[in-house]
Amino acid sequence: MQSRNTRQKEAIRTAFMTEGRPLSPEETLSYAQEQVEGISIATIYRNISSLVEERWLTPVSIPGESARYEIAGKGHHHHFRCNQCGKVFEMPGCSLNGKPKLPRGFRATSHEFFIFGVCSECK
Numbered sequence: 001m002q003s004r005n006t007r008q009k010e011a012i013r014t015a016f017m018t019e020g021r022p023l024s025p026e027e028t029l030s031y032a033q034e035q036v037e038g039i040s041i042a043t044i045y046r047n048i049s050s051l052v053e054e055r056w057l058t059p060v061s062i063p064g065e066s067a068r069y070e071i072a073g074k075g076h077h078h079h080f081r082c083n084q085c086g087k088v089f090e091m092p093g094c095s096l097n098g099k100p101k102l103p104r105g106f107r108a109t110s111h112e113f114f115i116f117g118v119c120s121e122c123k
């Protein structure tokens with residue numbers, strides 16, 4: 001018989017695996033509540049930070065947005081945020097074609113960008 005703590009953590013992992021996109025703690029809560037009755041936002045925050053420590057989750061920061069989290073260890077990719085429902089989606093791979101023109105003598109080591117728009121459900 002699994003302890004309540006184990007079941008809570010499992011429910012949180014399942015939420016991320018099932019959704020397959022970055023989730024905010026509030027979104028995680030609504031999925032986890034379907035599996036574990038009475039799970040609280042404090043429990044979600046505690047488990048998310050322990051999953052980040054274990055490197056199972058990684059934070060996704062989007063300018064001007066509260067933090068989202070996604071399963072760690074994925075290759076380089078970018079994110080799409082729907083302006084209507086606020087959901088964040090993963091865009092696999094990198095669509096940054098060609099090299100941006102950098103000032104002479106500069107060398108890029110990484111890049112980041114986000115796409116904002118309307119998802120297919122909200123369209």
Ligand SMILES: [Zn+2]
Pocket residue numbers: 082083084085086087118119120121122
């Ligand atoms: Zn949407």
Ligand SMILES: [Zn+2]
Pocket residue numbers: 076077078093094095096111
């Ligand atoms: Zn890229």
